[in-house]
Amino acid sequence: MNTSSKILTPDSRVVIIGGGPGGSACALALQRKADRLGLKPQITIIEGKQFLDEKHYNQCVGVLSPPLPELLEDELGISFPYDLCQVEIQGYVLHSSANQITLEGDDDTSYAMRRVQFDEFMLEQVKKNGIEVFPARAVDLEIHEDRVIVYTESLPFEADVVVGAFGLDEGSASMFSRHTDYHPPEAMDSLVTKCHPNGDEESNLKGYIHAFLLSNPRIEFGAVTPKCSHCTINIAGNSVDTPLMDRFIDHPSVQGVLPEVDREQPNGTNDLIYFKGRFPRSLAKHYYGDRYVMIGDAAGLVRAFKGKGVTTAVMTGIRAAETISDYGFSKQAFHEQYRTANQDIIQDMPYGRAMRLLTIIVSRIGLINPVLRAAQTTPDLQDALFDAVSAHALYREVFVKSLHPKTVGAILRAMVSGNPH
Numbered sequence: 001m002n003t004s005s006k007i008l009t010p011d012s013r014v015v016i017i018g019g020g021p022g023g024s025a026c027a028l029a030l031q032r033k034a035d036r037l038g039l040k041p042q043i044t045i046i047e048g049k050q051f052l053d054e055k056h057y058n059q060c061v062g063v064l065s066p067p068l069p070e071l072l073e074d075e076l077g078i079s080f081p082y083d084l085c086q087v088e089i090q091g092y093v094l095h096s097s098a099n100q101i102t103l104e105g106d107d108d109t110s111y112a113m114r115r116v117q118f119d120e121f122m123l124e125q126v127k128k129n130g131i132e133v134f135p136a137r138a139v140d141l142e143i144h145e146d147r148v149i150v151y152t153e154s155l156p157f158e159a160d161v162v163v164g165a166f167g168l169d170e171g172s173a174s175m176f177s178r179h180t181d182y183h184p185p186e187a188m189d190s191l192v193t194k195c196h197p198n199g200d201e202e203s204n205l206k207g208y209i210h211a212f213l214l215s216n217p218r219i220e221f222g223a224v225t226p227k228c229s230h231c232t233i234n235i236a237g238n239s240v241d242t243p244l245m246d247r248f249i250d251h252p253s254v255q256g257v258l259p260e261v262d263r264e265q266p267n268g269t270n271d272l273i274y275f276k277g278r279f280p281r282s283l284a285k286h287y288y289g290d291r292y293v294m295i296g297d298a299a300g301l302v303r304a305f306k307g308k309g310v311t312t313a314v315m316t317g318i319r320a321a322e323t324i325s326d327y328g329f330s331k332q333a334f335h336e337q338y339r340t341a342n343q344d345i346i347q348d349m350p351y352g353r354a355m356r357l358l359t360i361i362v363s364r365i366g367l368i369n370p371v372l373r374a375a376q377t378t379p380d381l382q383d384a385l386f387d388a389v390s391a392h393a394l395y396r397e398v399f400v401k402s403l404h405p406k407t408v409g410a411i412l413r414a415m416v417s418g419n420p421h
């Protein structure tokens with residue numbers, strides 16, 4: 001135990017609370033970086049869920065976006081589990097209530113897989129590398145000048161630094177809020193379900209994710225995502241619930257995409273059982289300090305509004321590991337290194353919030369219909385919509401493309417000419 005300075009030494013102990021993608025990536029990256037410095041810190045992940053045999057899982061649609069394969073291979077030294085991929089995403093179809101447009105990018109494939117299998121894969125890599133995974137929930141902590149104590153449902157752990165990789169878990173957030181100035185990110189609700197087509201019919205989405213911006217003021221966005229033998233359906237908004245999901249599924253635009261669904265569940269499948277999760281939509285406050293740092297959803301370090309949560313959790317886990325190994329774990333080190341490394345995400349947040357607001361307004365007043373019509377003949381607008389829906393580019397870039405005079409002119413002309421259909 002390093003009792004005075006806040007830098008990594010050969011006998012440092014690091015505890016990571018949460019073994020989702022952020023926590024696993026942080027552990028693997030830290031071990032790799034410390035190895036190069038000739039250090040062998042003791043790293044422990046405390047994870048309360050058991051992903052093996054799919055006993056528990058983290059809510060997710062399971063679309064894994066670039067540059068995740070490169071991050072795993074280049075930064076963590078592990079191969080991306082292509083064998084777990086159920087569907088290679090070919091593109092997106094964006095729907096309004098009256099129009100639709102197909103959006104395809106040039107490269108940068110995303111992959112759909114069962115998220116629980118990805119989490120299990122990551123934790124297996126952690127264990128294979130000799131990193132301890134302790135199966136329990138962390139329930140409290142103490143942060144002292146010279147050490148941190150993390151209490152679990154069984155053994156307590158002493159550490160030099162604790163990494164908060166606990167996602168949007170409210171108990172964990174309040175544990176940190178009690179002992180630090182940490183305040184978790186604001187979040188929005190999401191409901192998820194999956195539907196299997198009747199009979200043996202394969203998913204008919206042909207690898208395309210269908211995203212919906214309908215005019216229901218309570219649904220900010222909805223999507224139908226192809227998986228191997230089923231589709232995942234999800235909606236998100238400030239307070240989405242079961243009746244709202246029912247209405248979304250019954251909407252004619254959504255029905256036009258869904259395979260014929262067996263709602264009676266005669267075969268005992270999970271069809272149309274709804275699950276609830278949450279997305280962060282703002283940066284957490286005071287997400288680092290002396291001897292602690294949050295990563296991924298717990299820090300709110302994600303693309304505001306839409307997308308890439310797993311990739312960003314991995315990215316921020318790697319960045320936290322870099323700071324700890326190269327600069328230490330003082331508040332100053334996290335402020336100067338970790339915060340700076342995440343400026344790409346942080347600086348894009350105001351644009352993401354503006355995009356969210358704009359999308360809500362445009363969808364509610366029916367303006368999304370002329371936008372999609374204009375996009376049919378305006379490549380810049382098509383690119384902007386692809387980047388926004390796929391989360392492949394920064395929102396700032398989406399704004400620049402959307403507000404180009406040619407694009408605005410095309411939207412105005414589409415508004416004046418009305419819906420040709």
Ligand SMILES: Cc1cc2nc3c(=O)[nH]c(=O)nc-3n(C[C@H](O)[C@H](O)[C@H](O)COP(=O)(O)OP(=O)(O)OC[C@H]3O[C@@H](n4cnc5c(N)ncnc54)[C@H](O)[C@@H]3O)c2cc1C
Nearest residue numbers: 018020022048061062063137138167277296297309310313
């Ligand atoms: C409905 C829905 C669909 C989504 N779809 C996608 C998608 O398709 N693609 C995508 O990239 N992102 C998606 N996301 C976002 C993505 O799931 C998150 O951004 C990502 O999982 C964040 O990773 P994380 O490691 O920060 O946290 P998490 O994945 O939430 O992991 C946190 C881990 O910490 C553990 N934990 C929490 N508290 C404790 C404790 N006290 N003790 C021990 N363990 C603890 C939890 O069990 C969990 O395993 C979706 C989110 C939702 C809600």
